[in-house]
Amino acid sequence: MKKKHLALLMAAAMAAATCMGAMSVSADDTKKVVMSFYTWTGAPADTQLVQDAINAITVDKLGIEVELQISDFASFQQNMTLALSGGEQVDIMANTAATYANFAQQGYLTDLNEDDLLTTYGQGIIDAVGEANVDACRIGGVLYGLPNNRDLAQGRGCAAIAKQYLDGIGYEVPEDEEIVKITLDELNDIYTQLHEAYPDKEVYRPTTTSMGQFNTFDQLGGNVFGVLLDGGAELKVENLFTSDPYKEYCERLYDYNQKGYISQDAATDTTAVGELVKAGTLMSYTTGGKPGIKAQETSLCGQEMVIFQTLDNYISSTSVASFPWTVPITTADASAAITVLNEFYTNPDMANLLAWGIEGTHYVIGEDGLATYPEGVDASNSGWNHSMGWLMPNQFLSYVWEGNDPDLWDQMREFNTSAIVSAASGFTFNSANVLNEVTAVQNIYNEYQTSVEYGFVDPATGIEEMNQRMMDAGLQNIIDEKQAQLDEWAAANGK
Amino acid sequence: MNTAVKKKPMTWKKFKRFIPIYILMLPGLIYLFINNYMPLPGLTVAFKQYNAAKGIYGSPWVGFKNFTYLFTTNDAFVITRNTICYNLAFIVVNTVMAITVAIVLSELTGGIKKFYQSAILLPNLLSSVIIGYLVFAFFSVENGFVNNQILKLFGQDPIRWYSEPKYWPFILVFVSAWKTVGYNCIIYLATLMGFDKSYYESAQIDGATKLQQIRYITLPLLRPTIIMLTLMAIGRIFYSDFGLFYQVPMNQGALYPTTNTIDTYVYRGLLQLGNISMSAAAGVYQSIVGFILVLSANLIVRRIDKDSALF
Structure with missing residues (x-):
C-alpha cells in the first residue's frame, strides 16, 4: 500500500515537471526568426521601431518575422551561453572570434553546408562576400559561420584623442588626413602635454582589447596563447608573454601609470571608453584604424575625435572570421534563418535599417548622398545610433555617413587589398x-x-x-x- | 509512545490517520524531487565531452579528463581553501557578533531598541550588487572614502585595494558580518527573551554583576541554540554566498587568489569560458568534498555530544 502511494506521488511529481517543460514550447504558426547581436551599450531605445520596419519588408517578401535581441558587448557571450545551453530559440547570431571558436567547438552551431543550406537559400551571401572569404570561416573543414563585408585589415597602434584637448595644447591637427601617422614617441609626447594641460582628466584608458590592437602579432585561433610575431611573417608559433613586443607594451603602460595618465580605478570601472569621453573625464583610448574610423569614433563620443596611427595596416589569420554570422542549433528553422541573412547581405534597405535605423527618424540623406542626423537629432538623443556598422552582414550596401568620403566603401576595398597579410591567413585553430x-x-x-x-x-x-x-x-x-x-x-x- | 508500538509494521488504518500529514509534506517533497533529484543524471556531463548537438546522453565519455584542468593548476586547492576558510571565519565571527548584539539589544527597551534592531537588519535586505558599490565607495582608489579620508588623516599612501588580494579576507569577513549579524541576532534575541526572568532576579539578589549574569546564566542557556545554528552552518560550509564573492570584489582578476570560491569558479567557468563539462566537473568536486566534510563534522559532533548531532 505504501509503495502504491509513493508511486502516485512520484507520478504527480513527474507530471508537474513535464508540464513545466511543455510550457516553454509555444505553438506559433507564423515563422519567426530571432536575431541576436551586440552593441557596446545594449539595445538602442528605438529597437522596436527598427524591428517593425524590418518586418514591414520581410513579412511581405519572405513571410518571416524577425525579432531583434540585442545585448551589450560585455555580457553578450554570457547571455548567448545561457540562451543556447537553455535551448532558447536563437536563429541568427553574431559572434566574436572567441565566441565563434567556442560555440563551434561545443557543437552549438549548425553546419551551413548541411543539406546544401547555404547554396539553396544563401547564394546571395556567397556572391556578396566571395567564395574565398566564406572558406576562411571553416573550422576543421566545417562551415559554421559567414563572414561579413567590412574592414578586413586593421590599422594597428591607433589612438583616438578628443580634438578639444588637442586644441587646448595647441597641437595642429593636419586637416586633410583622416588618420594621422605619427611615431610612438610623438604619441607619448602628446600624452605628456595633455597631462600637463589637464592634470585632472584621465589621459588614456586601456581596455582588454587594447594590447592586441597595439601590436602586430597574429592571434592564432582567437587567443593569445601562442602567436605569430612580426605580423606572421614566418609560420613559427611563439610565446607572446616572453616576447619583446609584449614586454615593451607593458612597460609603456606601466610608465603611463607611474605618470598618472591612467585612472587608478581603470580595472574596476567597466564603463565603455566612448561614454567616458562623452562624460568629459577621458581624453584618449586605443582603437583599430580603417577608412571611416574618424567619423565612427566621432559619432561614438559625441565630439570630434582625431585618430593617430603608429603601426601598419594588418590582416591577421583570424581577421576574415572575426565576426561571423552563425545559425545556432536552437534555431526553429535553419532555412528561414539563412533566407533572412541572405536578405541582409543583399538588400540595401535591410542593410540601412540595421546600420542607421529608419530614414527620416534616425537619419536623412543630404544633397551629397551622405547620411546624417535629421533636425533636432544628434548622437546623444538618437534612438538608433550604435556605431556597429562593421558588425553588420554587409556594410558596403549601407549609406556612407556624413564626414566620410562618399566613396568610403571603395576606399575600404582598397584598404583591405593593400594591407600586410599574415602568412597564416585562412588558418583556423581547433x-x-x-x-x-x-x-x-x-x-x-x-x-x-x-x-x-x-x-x-x-x-x-x-x-x-x-x-x-x-x-x-x-x-x-x-x-x-x-x-x-x-x-x-x-x-x-x-x- | 512506547518502543513496542514503534516497531510494529505500519497498518493501513494507521497510515490513513497520517494522510493529512503526508499531504502537508507533499509540496516539500515535490520541490525536493524536482529540484534536487531529477537533475542528478546530469552529473554524467562531468565525465563527457559535452556536445550540444548530441545532447547530454549522446555526448562521448571521456572519463576524468574534464577534471585534469582543476589539478594542473592549484585552482582546486585555492578555491577549496577559500571556500572553507571563509565559511569557518564567518561562522565564528558572525556567531560571536550576533550573540553580543543580541545580549546588548535585550538590555535596551522602548523605541531605541526598535530603531537599532531595524538599523542592524537593514543590510541583510540589500542586494549584493548595491553592497558591492557601497564597498566600492569606500575602497575606490581615486575617490574612495578610505584612501581620501582615513589614510590621509594618518599620512598614509593610498592603497590600490582592488589589486591587492591580501586585504580582502578582512574586507569580506567584515562585509559578511555587517550583512548577516542583524538577521542572526534576531534568532538569539528571540531565545533570550524567552528565558525565565527569575534566574536573573535571584542572581541580582546574590550580588552578581551584569558580566557574571551573562557568563553563568545567558550563555549556558543559549548553548543548544548556538550548537544547532552552528551545525546548520557547517552543513553549508562548502557553499559560498555568491553575491559576496562575485559582486563585492567587482569580479576583479587580480583578487582571484583570495576571492575565488567554488561557486564563483563554476560560474566563471560556465559563463565566461562556456564549457559545460568542465564546470560540471568542478560542481561534482564541490558535491563530493562537501559531502565528506558534512559527514566528518557530524561525526566529530557525535563523539563530543551525541544529542547535538544532526543525524
Missing part, C-alpha cells in the same frame, strides 16, 4: 585537443591581464610570474599544438 590547458591558462590570464596590461604592476616581475604559472598550467602544450596544426595546414595549402 582547440579540442588542448581544451584543459586553454581553460587553465585562460583562468590565469584573467587573473593577471588587467594588472599587467594596464600597467598596475611592474612588468619586470609581473610578466615573469604570470608566464611561469601559465607554463606550469600547460601553455607550451597549446603552443606545440598550434604549431602542429599550422604545419599541417601549411603542407595542405602549399605554403
Whole structure:
C-alpha cells in the first residue's frame, strides 16, 4: 500500500515537471526568426521601431518575422551561453572570434553546408562576400559561420584623442588626413602635454582589447596563447608573454601609470571608453584604424575625435572570421534563418535599417548622398545610433555617413587589398585537443591581464610570474599544438 | 509512545490517520524531487565531452579528463581553501557578533531598541550588487572614502585595494558580518527573551554583576541554540554566498587568489569560458568534498555530544 502511494506521488511529481517543460514550447504558426547581436551599450531605445520596419519588408517578401535581441558587448557571450545551453530559440547570431571558436567547438552551431543550406537559400551571401572569404570561416573543414563585408585589415597602434584637448595644447591637427601617422614617441609626447594641460582628466584608458590592437602579432585561433610575431611573417608559433613586443607594451603602460595618465580605478570601472569621453573625464583610448574610423569614433563620443596611427595596416589569420554570422542549433528553422541573412547581405534597405535605423527618424540623406542626423537629432538623443556598422552582414550596401568620403566603401576595398597579410591567413585553430590547458591558462590570464596590461604592476616581475604559472598550467602544450596544426595546414595549402 | 508500538509494521488504518500529514509534506517533497533529484543524471556531463548537438546522453565519455584542468593548476586547492576558510571565519565571527548584539539589544527597551534592531537588519535586505558599490565607495582608489579620508588623516599612501588580494579576507569577513549579524541576532534575541526572568532576579539578589549574569546564566542557556545554528552552518560550509564573492570584489582578476570560491569558479567557468563539462566537473568536486566534510563534522559532533548531532 505504501509503495502504491509513493508511486502516485512520484507520478504527480513527474507530471508537474513535464508540464513545466511543455510550457516553454509555444505553438506559433507564423515563422519567426530571432536575431541576436551586440552593441557596446545594449539595445538602442528605438529597437522596436527598427524591428517593425524590418518586418514591414520581410513579412511581405519572405513571410518571416524577425525579432531583434540585442545585448551589450560585455555580457553578450554570457547571455548567448545561457540562451543556447537553455535551448532558447536563437536563429541568427553574431559572434566574436572567441565566441565563434567556442560555440563551434561545443557543437552549438549548425553546419551551413548541411543539406546544401547555404547554396539553396544563401547564394546571395556567397556572391556578396566571395567564395574565398566564406572558406576562411571553416573550422576543421566545417562551415559554421559567414563572414561579413567590412574592414578586413586593421590599422594597428591607433589612438583616438578628443580634438578639444588637442586644441587646448595647441597641437595642429593636419586637416586633410583622416588618420594621422605619427611615431610612438610623438604619441607619448602628446600624452605628456595633455597631462600637463589637464592634470585632472584621465589621459588614456586601456581596455582588454587594447594590447592586441597595439601590436602586430597574429592571434592564432582567437587567443593569445601562442602567436605569430612580426605580423606572421614566418609560420613559427611563439610565446607572446616572453616576447619583446609584449614586454615593451607593458612597460609603456606601466610608465603611463607611474605618470598618472591612467585612472587608478581603470580595472574596476567597466564603463565603455566612448561614454567616458562623452562624460568629459577621458581624453584618449586605443582603437583599430580603417577608412571611416574618424567619423565612427566621432559619432561614438559625441565630439570630434582625431585618430593617430603608429603601426601598419594588418590582416591577421583570424581577421576574415572575426565576426561571423552563425545559425545556432536552437534555431526553429535553419532555412528561414539563412533566407533572412541572405536578405541582409543583399538588400540595401535591410542593410540601412540595421546600420542607421529608419530614414527620416534616425537619419536623412543630404544633397551629397551622405547620411546624417535629421533636425533636432544628434548622437546623444538618437534612438538608433550604435556605431556597429562593421558588425553588420554587409556594410558596403549601407549609406556612407556624413564626414566620410562618399566613396568610403571603395576606399575600404582598397584598404583591405593593400594591407600586410599574415602568412597564416585562412588558418583556423581547433582547440579540442588542448581544451584543459586553454581553460587553465585562460583562468590565469584573467587573473593577471588587467594588472599587467594596464600597467598596475611592474612588468619586470609581473610578466615573469604570470608566464611561469601559465607554463606550469600547460601553455607550451597549446603552443606545440598550434604549431602542429599550422604545419599541417601549411603542407595542405602549399605554403 | 512506547518502543513496542514503534516497531510494529505500519497498518493501513494507521497510515490513513497520517494522510493529512503526508499531504502537508507533499509540496516539500515535490520541490525536493524536482529540484534536487531529477537533475542528478546530469552529473554524467562531468565525465563527457559535452556536445550540444548530441545532447547530454549522446555526448562521448571521456572519463576524468574534464577534471585534469582543476589539478594542473592549484585552482582546486585555492578555491577549496577559500571556500572553507571563509565559511569557518564567518561562522565564528558572525556567531560571536550576533550573540553580543543580541545580549546588548535585550538590555535596551522602548523605541531605541526598535530603531537599532531595524538599523542592524537593514543590510541583510540589500542586494549584493548595491553592497558591492557601497564597498566600492569606500575602497575606490581615486575617490574612495578610505584612501581620501582615513589614510590621509594618518599620512598614509593610498592603497590600490582592488589589486591587492591580501586585504580582502578582512574586507569580506567584515562585509559578511555587517550583512548577516542583524538577521542572526534576531534568532538569539528571540531565545533570550524567552528565558525565565527569575534566574536573573535571584542572581541580582546574590550580588552578581551584569558580566557574571551573562557568563553563568545567558550563555549556558543559549548553548543548544548556538550548537544547532552552528551545525546548520557547517552543513553549508562548502557553499559560498555568491553575491559576496562575485559582486563585492567587482569580479576583479587580480583578487582571484583570495576571492575565488567554488561557486564563483563554476560560474566563471560556465559563463565566461562556456564549457559545460568542465564546470560540471568542478560542481561534482564541490558535491563530493562537501559531502565528506558534512559527514566528518557530524561525526566529530557525535563523539563530543551525541544529542547535538544532526543525524
